[in-house]
Amino acid sequence: MSLSEIEKKIKFKNFVDLSKEEALQVLEYRNLPEIRKNMLTKEIIREDDHFKFIDGLKSDRRKEYYAVVFNEQIFGVVNLTDIHLTNQSALWGFYCMNRPIKLAGKTMLWVFLNFIFEQKEINSIYSIILESNKRSLDVHKLFGFEVYQSKDMINLVLKKDDWLKKYSEQVKQFIESQ
Numbered sequence: 001m002s003l004s005e006i007e008k009k010i011k012f013k014n015f016v017d018l019s020k021e022e023a024l025q026v027l028e029y030r031n032l033p034e035i036r037k038n039m040l041t042k043e044i045i046r047e048d049d050h051f052k053f054i055d056g057l058k059s060d061r062r063k064e065y066y067a068v069v070f071n072e073q074i075f076g077v078v079n080l081t082d083i084h085l086t087n088q089s090a091l092w093g094f095y096c097m098n099r100p101i102k103l104a105g106k107t108m109l110w111v112f113l114n115f116i117f118e119q120k121e122i123n124s125i126y127s128i129i130l131e132s133n134k135r136s137l138d139v140h141k142l143f144g145f146e147v148y149q150s151k152d153m154i155n156l157v158l159k160k161d162d163w164l165k166k167y168s169e170q171v172k173q174f175i176e177s178q
């Protein structure tokens with residue numbers, strides 16, 4: 001299957017529309033040690049806090065969380081926080097839960113960036129990575145993110161023009177060549 005065909009089959013299901021089972025599935029992965037170790041908030045998230053959080057998203061215009069679905073199966077989570085409508089920017093975050101397709105992580109992120117820059121009024125995506133998260137740093141560099149600060153955390157940014165004019169196609173070719 002080509003990447004464009006896979007893209008058509010990937011859906012972003014807003015957390016506020018998840019069933020109870022789906023919300024619990026997402027929480028289970030978010031609480032796994034190998035996911036938590038790469039997150040800025042490392043504590044185990046309790047079930048009732050998770051449901052309160054999802055409920056709060058309904059009235060929070062600065063945050064959007066999506067389960068990433070392929071063939072009816074949730075395989076990742078992507079989110080935008082700190083959404084600023086005035087300067088058209090947001091911070092993104094993500095984790096991959098399982099691998100129904102080859103290069104599941106990069107594919108999910110490629111589709112998400114196309115979705116953000118083509119369908120939302122956002123011109124800059126910011127990212128914060130822990131220094132220890134080499135895998136994520138490599139992915140960000142491949143995707144055209146530029147480091148603008150690096151102390152305990154690595155701060156990066158990707159501009160809409162760079163993505164649409166250069167990196168979207170470049171990453172597509174990379175994924176299809178693997």
Ligand SMILES: CC(C)(COP(=O)(O)OP(=O)(O)OC[C@H]1O[C@@H](n2cnc3c(N)ncnc32)[C@H](O)[C@@H]1OP(=O)(O)O)[C@@H](O)C(=O)NCCC(=O)NCCS
Binds near residue numbers: 093096097136139
């Ligand atoms: C960052 C992330 C989404 C994508 O990373 P990635 O390495 O580019 O992932 P890809 O899906 O493109 O995988 C590339 C290859 O690495 C290997 N790999 C990646 N993740 C793996 C995993 N969880 N288990 C086993 N192998 C894995 C596989 O060989 C894979 O190739 P394949 O899909 O053909 O088998 C994923 O590593 C992740 O969820 N990390 C934890 C959460 C996180 O760090 N989030 C970002 C915070 S800033």
